[in-house]
Amino acid sequence: MTQQTTIRPHASPAHLPEPFLEWFAQRGWAPRAHQIDLLSRAQAGKSVLLIAPTGAGKTLAGFLPSLVDLTLRPKRKPGEAFRGIHTLYISPLKALAVDIERNLGKPVEEMHLPVSIETRTGDTPTHKRQRQKLDPPDILLTTPEQLALLISTKDAGRFFSGLRYVVLDELHSLVTSKRGHLLALGLARLRQLAPKLQTVGLSATVAEPDELRRWLVSQNPPGEMADLITVEGGARPVITILDTEERVPWAGHSARYAIPAVYDEIRRHKTTLLFVNTRSQAEMLFQELWRINEDGLPIALHHGSLDVAQRRKVEKAMEAGSLRAIVATSTLDLGIDWGDVDLVVHVGAPKGASRLAQRIGRSNHRMDEPSRAILVPANRFEVMECRAALEANYLGAQDTPPLVDGSLDVLAQHILGCACAEPFRADDLYDEIRSAAPYAHLERRTFEQAVDFVATGGYALRTYERYARIRLTKDGTWRISHPRVAQQYRLNVGTIVEAAYLNVRYVRSGRGAAGRGGPVLGKIEEGFLETIAPGDTFLFAGKVLKFEGIRENECFVSNAVGQDPRIPVYAGGKFPLSTYLADEVRGILADPKRWQSLPDQVSDWLRIQRDKSVLPRRGDLLVETFPRGNRFYMVAYPFEGRLAHQTLGMLLTRRMERMGVQPLGFVASDYAIAVWSLRDVGEMVASRSITLADLFDEDMLGDDLEAWLAESWLLKRTFRTCAVISGLIEKRHPGQEKTGRQVTVSADLIYDVLRAHEPDHILLKATRADAATGLLDIHRLAEMLSRVRGRIVHKHLERISPLAVPIMLDIGKERVNGGAADALLQDTEDDLIEEAMGG
């Protein structure tokens, strides 16, 4: 066991009270070095970031300072004043809070510590919440949304006045989202309410620990960092890439070829966790495994769209050890402790090395035994990606998405929350907000725009003054104008805006939406239903279902057992290839020595590519051009992930249009992009009528980007989220008001009106910033364009190259998004005419 902590010797040794020492001794254990280290730093008044692998006793370490402090605290005398929360634990998942209650409750009970522990989540009944307000537990386990609610109440000051510690679990996954922004702002508020507050961050894996260290402490003035304790991983995981005689496909995401081999592995192990990247992949894998499950092994399915009751049933069975395998998506990603898993199988490329590390941590929660994991690439590029991920894991290189500046929609929500709790002074709140790391660089002007937005919508036309939600009063403070505003706020708190989902309800076949009353199987994204017609069959909840129709918020389906699901679903990962992994894949591609570790069929493929075309050096961008059919193709291999490639495709085609290349379409994968056109790019380059340097010039991120964004459906979708989070549009609530569709429609209309009249409105700014970092991945595209300047390698070919085959196979499978709505209407009408006039 190679456990070591990177600590400098600490002057003051930790003080561990008697019950703790006894408890450890009774079990023949000794506290681990990092647990003691964390305790002593905390006792010296420091905030600490603990980075440790799963199974390192992280939870106990995180709570040790609280437990010790609570044990040493004088008993509360009868009639003594109210005692607020002592320690707040915040996790990204409700389930994790419940899990911790159980895991922490045990030692507390065994040591007879005078410590009360309770959870507070969206599921906590009202009477319990009210009781918690009057008689708070010592340790409260909760989520970022609940914290936002708590600090927006009038008695927040009293409730949190005695707060000593905030323990933030799975911090690496919390900080990268808007939830993280909301949490950072909540933390800033807590520091005001309880100035002695210290934080303990628990994190599995991060590339930039310093970013998290700053996140944990006040950044006003900027620069301060929490202490860092790093525990090196225990036994190295044993990871292999699935070894198979079968042919690895050129393209696609199904990994069907590997199902029999995966089934064999399940048979050979006690309990296997199978991870995939998307819901539809999970459905497919589950279905295929059962098709060949001759031994009738208990294999279950778990993903976020399934009905809650069904998920709980699976989780219970898992805890009881009665399952042999479970197929899951990211709902199981985080550190829930589920007994004796002895094998993790990852189907599809793991995309980011951190993700892989996290998922493999799932197997075998004891640090000193190696975890077993098998990677199953679905296609040839994924073989290289798996290889890269594997090497990254051994190297210990881990990445998380870079932290971005705090979102303005979240800021607006928080400002209103603060006003609901108590009147604020703009100067004070501005200072407080800048103490939160994501908002450390917030400009005063932007802050004022946000306040203005909260007050009256922030429109140049100042027409809503008399309906203001918050008002500047004579004493210089901003106050809510009516108690109703606070009620409204509480209903809309949080940053998780569900895409519109419909219940999937079972009916008898052929009854259409008229049939009623079958069981609900789960929820399905509205976006998926947009593309199917009644009678189509698809996979859901492990069954082949026939789509019967939609009524209100329900999607009616019937059993279509024995039929093949007709609707192919895009099954690629929703997470783009990480920058680090992309670089590694380019590295493998460029270095024939590293091909030895690849299966023969893959290395042969690369060898033929080298003979027929060329393999780019690590930092180069290869662009191939060739004719095929009556079209001309240009294929580029940036390896920057699907999102960045899609943006690149949009911008390239605009530019090619202007250069007279007459592009017809493009398709993007995680690895490459292919554009087809009427004119031959290769020929045009040869005759010097265009240059690739011009085509791939960074300046496409200027006007072209602006012009495209202006008409992009992507922005509308992003705007909807910003509008809900910022409180412009009210959130949906069960049984009340609008369906998701109505929200979508009105958000689109609002977007159009706002863009026409006030393009600089704060919400449009927020939308553009979100789209740039999220759906468009502009940052990454910009880095790539700048990296390949002067390093574009062009190969003009007579026919398609081996490397181009996978992306060319993707053509026609991808959905086409973009403008052209009228063209579709026209086509539909033309078909009708043809139908009516033709034979």
Place this chain on the structure above:
Amino acid sequence: MLARRYEAETFSATAVIAGEEALCDRRGALYFPDHGLLAVSDLHLEKGYAYARRGVFLPPYDTAETLTKLEAVIADFDPRVVVSLGDSFHDRVGSSHMPSIFRDRLETMMRGRDWLWVTGNHDPDAPENLSGTSVTEVALGALTLRHEPTAGQFAGEIAGHLHPGARIVRQGKSVRRPCFASDGLRMIMPAFGALTGSLNVLDRAYAGLFDWRSFRAHVLGTERVYALNRSVLFPG
């Protein structure tokens, strides 16, 4: 002849309702050339204000935008009579609270023509401080114009209220647009106001209103109106 000129100018589509010829304008107005009558429905003026009173601040440009569109349609057709087919204002106090700049623009449009405000569920009373005549319905030859469609099939009824919209799916892509919904006997008009959403004509709210065999959705495109039949429409 007159009709043809307008058609060319405004890219409208012709529909026949209970024997009366009407032009479906791509902006959502309906024009009866034989009567010189222009109908618009569900303007929902002052919707932004109605929301603001509840603390929800939609962009305050909806009224101006709706009026601009209405001015353009009136300029194109130069109708003798304009019928606003109910829900002209988003709520009861909408007309009395409307700023005078908008009031003036409306008065300018009304000058030299008859203007009928049909009452709707959002605005059951006559608008305050505005010209024009408030009525519950309008008879026009074989036609009856009222806000809410009558249950069952009703020859010659022109109504609004439901904000009809149509959806098509092609090549895995979905397009949703407001539309005129008609089976040749009656017509339900799209909502004209900015910030007004639409309800799919396949929703059960439309049950029993149309004979689907002769149904057409006259879908509002950017450039013109597209006539689609029931078989190509999708729910949702």
